Amino acid sequence: MMIANVIVDVPAIPINQTFDYRIPERFQEVLQPGMRVIVPFGPRKVMGFVTGKTSKSSYDKLKDIADVLDLTPVLTSELLDLGRWLAEDTLSLYITAFQAMLPQVLKANYKKELERLSEAPLPEELESLFAGRDFVPYVEIETSGVHYNQVQKAIQDGDVTVHYLVKSRVTRKLVTYIKPSRDVHLLEEAYRDLSNRAKKQKELLAYFIERPDETELSALLKKFGTTRSAVNSLIDKQLLETSQKEIYRNPYDDQAFEQTEALKLTEQQELAIEPIKQDIRENHHNVFLVHGVTGSGKTEIYLQAIQDVIAKGQEAIVLVPEISLTPQMVRRFKGRFGSSVAVMHSALSNGEKYDEWRRIHQKEVQVVVGARSAIFAPFENIGIIIIDEEHENSYKQEDQPRYHARDVAIRRGQNHQCPVILGSATPSLESYARAQKGVYKLSTLSKRTNDKAMPHVEIVDMRNELHAGNRSMFSRSLKEKVEQCLSRGEQTVLLLNRRGYSTFVMCRECGHVKECPHCDIALTFHKNSNQLKCHYCAYEEPMPTYCPSCSSDLIRFFGTGTQRIEEALTKLIPEARVLRMDVDTTRRKGAHEKLLNQFANKEADILLGTQMIAKGLDFENVTLVGVLTADSMLHLPDFRSAEKTFQLLTQVSGRAGRHDLPGEVIVQTYTPEHYSIELASQYDYEKFYQNEMRVRKKFQYPPFVFLALITVSHQNHVTAAQTAQRIAKGLWNHIQTETVVLGPTPSPIPRIKDRYRYQCMVKYKQEPNLRASIQQVIRQFDDQVRKDDLQITVDMQPYQLI
C-alpha cells in the first residue's frame, strides 16, 4: 500500500486517467483516498485527487507525492465514486467532475517563481529585477519585458532556478481573543498599582479579575467603549495576551430566526408524508413526486420529514432554486432547525461558501439548504434528499460537467438508501410522466392549507385592445385594476416576461407567429440575413413583409424592456410609485434584498420586473398580479416553451392574495386560445399535462425520447460544419434504427467569440451504448481538438436549447 492513484488537475483528454505516485514514508499513515495532493507532473507541479491506494503499479518510473494538502479527505468514498460516475455520465473529465463537487477555494492556484542560487552577477536587466531579493515571482519577469533567453541562460548557468508552486486559495477568517496572562492575584496586584488616570485599563483589568476567560477583542472594546490602545497597554505590561482563533463566516445570524414548531398537518399532507416517513424508518430508497398547488404546505412536509431524519441521527439535503430570491425559505429552515442548518447559494462569497461547506464536512450541521451544487454536500449518512420546485431549469448545470441535480440526487439516494422528494406545483413533464408510470411515487396536494381558492385569472386578448385603438402595453382592464388596487392601498406585481423578445416574429394584427413546418417550433429571426430559421432542422425562409395569415404589414419581431414599460406606466398612472427590478437594477450585491424590502415596507405600489419576481416571493399586501406579455416565451424555439409558459403563469398567479386579502390575476396575451395560457388560468395541471404529452409524442420530444446535443465550434465556418457533418455520419453507423440524428444545423447562436458553431441532436429511446459511441466518434477528432483549436462539447440532457 505505498502507491496512490491520482487524478491530476490537468483538464485535457489524454490526461483523463489516474497517474500512479509513490507515497513517501512520512505520508503513508495519513494519506487516504479523497485527499488532495501536490504531485510532480512533467517539469511542473500540479494538484491532484487521490482516488485509491494500491501496492503495485504497471508503471515503473514512479515519482513521489510532493505534499498532502488535507488532514481529512475532502471527498468521501461515496463522492469519489459519484464523481467518476458523473464524469462518465456527462462525458466530462474526471478532474472537472471532482472540482465541481467542492467549493471554489479548494481549487489550486499555480504560480512560478525564480530563485537566485548564487552571488554570481546576473544579466543586467535580471539583476535589477531581483534588486537584492532571493525570490522573484515569474509574473514580474513576464511583465517587465526581460528577455526570455536571459532567464534561460541564467538557469543554464545554475545561477537561478524555477520553482513551480501550488497554492491553496483557502483563506481563513481569524478573530482576536484576549485573556489574562498572569494569575488572578497578580492581576489584582497590578490593579492596585495602576495609576488612577488609567481608567479604562482598570476597568478592563477588573473585568478579567472577575472572569479570567478568553474574550473576543471586538466584543470587549464595545462593552467598555474603548479602543485597542487601552488593551495594548495591558498587553505591553504583560498582564493580558492575545490569541487568534479561526472562525466561520456565518452569513446568517442564527439567533435572528424565530424558532417554530411543527404544524398540524392536514389530511392530504398526512397522506403524502406517511410513505416518506416509512421509507425513512426502513432506510428505503424511493423517489416521491409531491405535486402540490401553491400554498398546499409542501414545505411543512419537508420540514417534518427532515425532523424524523435528524431524530434518526441522519442528514438532509434540500435543494431550492436560486435561494437568494427566497429569504423566506431560509427563515423557515433556520426557524425550525436553528444552527443545524448550513445554507449554500450563489450570493455568498467564496469564503462564506467554504465555511458553510466545512460546517457540513465537519458534521457540525445536519441539514443543508442550497442551490444546485449543494447536492454534493459531503454528508456520509444522508436520510433524505429534497428538491423543491423540481421543474426549475436552474438545476441543470450549463457548463462542464453538464449535470442535472435531479439525476445526482437520485444516484445519491440509491447510494444512501434514502428517499428523494421532488416537489412542485407544476412538475416537469419528465417527472410527472415517470410518476404516472409508477417509477416515482406520486402524492397530490390539491387543497391549500388555508382552504382559500386560488386567485381568479382574467385573460385579456391584446388583439382586441389593438382593434379598439389601444396600442399601449397596458390593456384597459389592467389599467383599471391597477388603479383600483392603488386606491385600496394594496400593491401590484407586474411581470414583463422579456425572454425571447426580438427573436420571434409575430403579427400584431392577428397574433400569427411563424413556425417551422417540420418542427412546430417558432422560427428564429436572423437579423444579418433577414431570414427566419429553424434550430431543429435546416429549414429557413426569408422574413416576410406581410403576415401570411392576414396580410397585415404589422408583422415584426418584438423588442421592449422594463425601462420603457416603466416610463409608459408612470405616464399612464402618474400617482403610482413604481419599483423596477431587472438585471440592471439588481446587479449590485444586496440590491436584490434592498428592492424587495422596499416593496415589503410599502415604499412602492407597483413592483415591475422580469422572471425574477415570479419565484417564491410572498408579500401579504399584493392583491393584483399582471402579466404583460404571457406569450413571449411561448414562441421560443424550444419544445419546452409551452411547459415553461404554463409554469411561469401558475407561479406568478400564486403571488396574488396569499394571505387574508383576496387576489386576482390579469394575463395579457395575443394568443388567449393557447392551451398553456388557458389551462394555467384554470389551474388545471392535469389537463395541461395530457395536452402537452400529446404534442411531445407527436413530435417525438422528451419524455418520449431522450436527447443528446453535440456542439462543434471552430474559427473556420467550413471546418465547424464539416466536422459536425462527419460526427453525424459517424453516429449513424453506431445507433439503433429508431434513433435519429438531426443535423448538423447551425447553433442557435451561430457564432460566439468569432467561433462558428454547429450542432447535432440525437433523439433516442433505447441506446445503452450511446455514450461509448459518441466518445468513439469524437475521439477521431482528438488530434484536431488539440492542434487546430477545434471544440466538441456533448450535453447528454440538454435543457437550454436556445
Added chain:
DNA sequence: AGCACGCCGACT
C-alpha cells in the same frame, strides 16, 4: 493544459 525539445528560416 503547459512545458521542453528540436527543426528551420532570418538576421546581426
Added chain:
DNA sequence: GTCGGCGTGCTC
C-alpha cells in the same frame, strides 16, 4: 553563427 517561431510529443 545564434535568435526566436512554431510543430511535436510527453506528463506516473
